[in-house]
Amino acid sequence: MSNRILIVGGGLTGLALAAGLRHRGLDPVVVEQAPAITEAGWGIGLSDPHITALDRLGITDRENWARFRPDRHLMFDGGTGLLDSIRYETAMLFSRTDLQQSLYEPIADLVRTGVRPTALTDLGDTVDVEFDDGMQESFDAVIGADGINSWTRRHVLGGPDATYTGVAIVRFHLPNTDPTLKTTALSLDTNGVLGYFLMDGGRKYHGIVMLPGEEDNRRELCAAELASLFPQVTGPLAGFKNLMRTNPVSYYTNIYQAVVDEWTRNRIALMGDAAHAMSPILAQGTGVGLQDAALLAELLTTPDLPVPIALASYERLRKPAAQAMQRKSYEAGLRIGRKSAPTELFPEFVTHDRPA
Ligand SMILES: Cc1cc2nc3c(=O)[nH]c(=O)nc-3n(C[C@H](O)[C@H](O)[C@H](O)COP(=O)(O)OP(=O)(O)OC[C@H]3O[C@@H](n4cnc5c(N)ncnc54)[C@H](O)[C@@H]3O)c2cc1C
Structure with missing residues (x-):
């Protein structure tokens, strides 16, 4: 000791x-x-x-910690729009x-x-x-x-x-007004990732966009412009993508x-x-x-x-x-x-x- x-x-x-x-x-x-x-x-x-x-x-x-554990986490193949996997053992999202x-x-x-x-x-x-x-x-x-x-x-x-991993990430928060939404989702392909988690008892979206490419690639894009990089998304991601058009403040990080x-x-x-x-x-x-x-x-x-x-x-x-x-x-x-x-x-x- x-x-x-x-x-x-x-x-x-x-x-x-x-x-x-x-x-x-x-x-x-x-x-x-x-x-x-x-x-x-x-x-x-x-x-x-x-x-x-x-x-x-x-x-x-x-x-007293604000938290949320989704009932499922859906992983979509962004190329085909099909579900790749569904995770039932989900992580708890804390502040x-x-x-x-x-x-x-x-x-x-x-x-x-x-x-x-x-x-x-x-x-x-x-x-x-x-x-x-x-x-x-x-x-x-x-x-x-x-x-x-x-x-x-x-x-x-x-x-x-x-070492730079070849991917940058953008994060932003949006309010969720649908109390029945318990499922989180991510769409992933070679264009990047669009996804959200839920926090604060489900009242807030924690949105992410991951962008492959050189450091600082597409740093200039706002959330509304990032949404249009993912024309194919379906399921709960479709509604989430529409919300991104309200253009929340976003933060960009090279990984x-x-x-x-x-x-x-x-x-x-x-x-x-x-x-x-x-x-x-x-x-x-x-x-x-x-x-x-x-x-x-x-x-x-x-x-x-x-x-x-x-x-x-x-x-x-x-x-x-x-x-x-x-x-x-x-x-x-x-x-x-x-x-x-x-x-x-x-x-x-x-x-x-x-x-x-
Ligand atoms: C976009 C993003 C999302 C993430 N999401 C998740 C997630 O959902 N779940 C998860 O588990 N992880 C997540 N992570 C990873 C997580 O953020 C890190 O793994 C974690 O914060 C690392 O903590 P740390 O204390 O080791 O390092 P840091 O948080 O980097 O802390 C290091 C500290 O050391 C101080 N410091 C540095 N040099 C010196 C020095 N010479 N002398 C004194 N102080 C010094 C710094 O100021 C800093 O305060 C995410 C990371 C990123 C980038």
């Missing part, structure tokens, strides 16, 4: 680890480069194993803000905002850390939860830079991914997007990070388990499952962005059958 733990990054997974450690009697230090932990917005889909991870982290007071606040509030006193590490030196029995506010401290373990462009990964573990070989070295480890940033097409990134946090909190508070053994065990237990999910997300992304997908991530999927 370790005493002094530094978490670099106060995103969802860093906050989750801090909450989980406090739940188990340990107070880590969290440094977050942003001047404040700000409202996160948007929706976050969590599958059942991810909700179990919240229980393991002690985040059980979820009664990202509720999740972030529930993770942050119990540990707010542990978070130092506006601070970054500038150097980490692993001395074997401790890690010396220098910060950009001039402080210098020693820790038993340092966990890099610093996101897709992780400083810890690139500067300490020598890990790879993130990156990082496949990381080395997650831990002695007393330093990576978690969340720093370790396994993946395409959001399967809506798994945060959930997989919550599973990392739950296991790390358990291992770092296990009596008589030395930190290097705890961290190496964490990598051994979590990496195969997390990388399998990355691979699955990448493969799903290839259905829309095969031409623009980078070959270096999972070459086995792309080198065969790659159109000229």
